[in-house]
Amino acid sequence: MNIGIVCYPTFGGSGVLATELGKALADKGHNIHFITYQQPVRLSGFNANIFYHEVRVPTYPLFDYPPYETALASTMVDVILKNNVQLLHVHYAIPHASAAFMAKQILAKRGIKIPVVTTLHGTDITLVGKDKTYSPVVTFSMNESDAITAVSKNLRDETFRNFKMEKEIQVIYNFVDVKRFNRKPIDAFKKVIAPANEKILLHASNFRKVKRVEDVVKVFVKVNAEIPSKLLFVGDGPERPYIETLCRESEVCNDIRFLGKQEQMEDILAISDVFLLPSEYESFGLAALEAMAAAVPVISTNAGGLPEINVNGVSGFLSNVGDIDDMCKNALHILTDEKMLKKFKDGALAHANKFDINNIVPEYEALYNTFI
Secondary structure, three states: OEEEEEOOOOOOHHHHHHHHHHHHHHHOOOEEEEEEOOOOOOOOOOOOOEEEEEOOOOOOOOOOOOOHHHHHHHHHHHHHHHHOOOEEEEEOHHHHHHHHHHHHHHHHOOOOOOOEEEEEOOHHHHOOOOOOOOHHHHHHHHHHOOEEEEOOHHHHHHHHHHOOOOOOOEEOOOOEOHHHHOOOOOHHHHHHHOOOOOEEEEEEEOOOHHHOHHHHHHHHHHHHHHOOEEEEEEEOOOOHHHHHHHHHOOOOHHHEEEOOOOOOHHHHHHOOOEEEEOOOOOOOOHHHHHHHHOOOOEEEEOOOOHHHOOOEOOOEEEEOOOOHHHHHHHHHHHHOOHHHHHHHHHHHHHHHHHHEHHHHHHHHHHHHHOOO
16 A cells, blocks of 8 residues: 655654554555655664655745645645555644645545545544634544544544544554564663662653653652652653753752753653653554553553553552652562562553554554545
């Protein structure tokens, strides 16, 4: 098959999933055409079946805001015509689904029918999409898609609650390449972070308010008071300066490191003992799944789609949003006993296997085959 994939090229979950899906499909012999404004961060190395098409947006004094959606639609049309693309798979509804609708109509005038699959990822529905500025267009373009998928049951249900949907939404879960993440720790790296063999807690996110990163610090302060430990922060975003200030003013400042954005998360996860995700809401929680694939237990909230991947008492623990004491208690339950830690590590890995790339990608292939 010749598949066009439209996504954001950033570290966010939608871009990561779209890129990993494209790479997996390419490995299975399909031709994959990525269409976006810069090369996706996870798209590294050469694959003869992968093609990248950059969306260029000319700047003119007339426009205060360059019309990316129009440029994207035009690029879609050009790529489809020149490469015999058979189907467009757009990730994140805004603005990709509406641009795909425009491209579809342009191609229809030329007698070309191009099916569009739209995958909903989270904030395109739960936050941005609900804004009155965008809601009518998002609703229309979703319903004009030939198929809609969501990365969790929770997100599917949220979409039906907040939008007037005329189509069914198929749940196809996010996935992870377990082989990639399940690796042995690099001893030299671990000794630099934890020279006295302290336990290592990890948080990775885009540092937005919804992630409640301040709660990570509060949990760590309590854990560190009971057991020698280190905290690693991975990622960047609007809340990072505040969190760095908060950490500098804390008595555990020397036990906290900010690593910034990292592409090789598997090396960091391999030396970690617990992953902290105290989010106010997660449509799925891909970062938690990647941690579990690296056999790292997850301490998370029970918000959104997190209970669909983090099994309480098996792969980690779930707490109510903002319940710092409970999260601390759960982390200590895992970390203070090596046998218990091993049990939860095994549980996390076993559950992550259910979301392995080899189990999920065929679901997308089956969906494509209904249109091609």
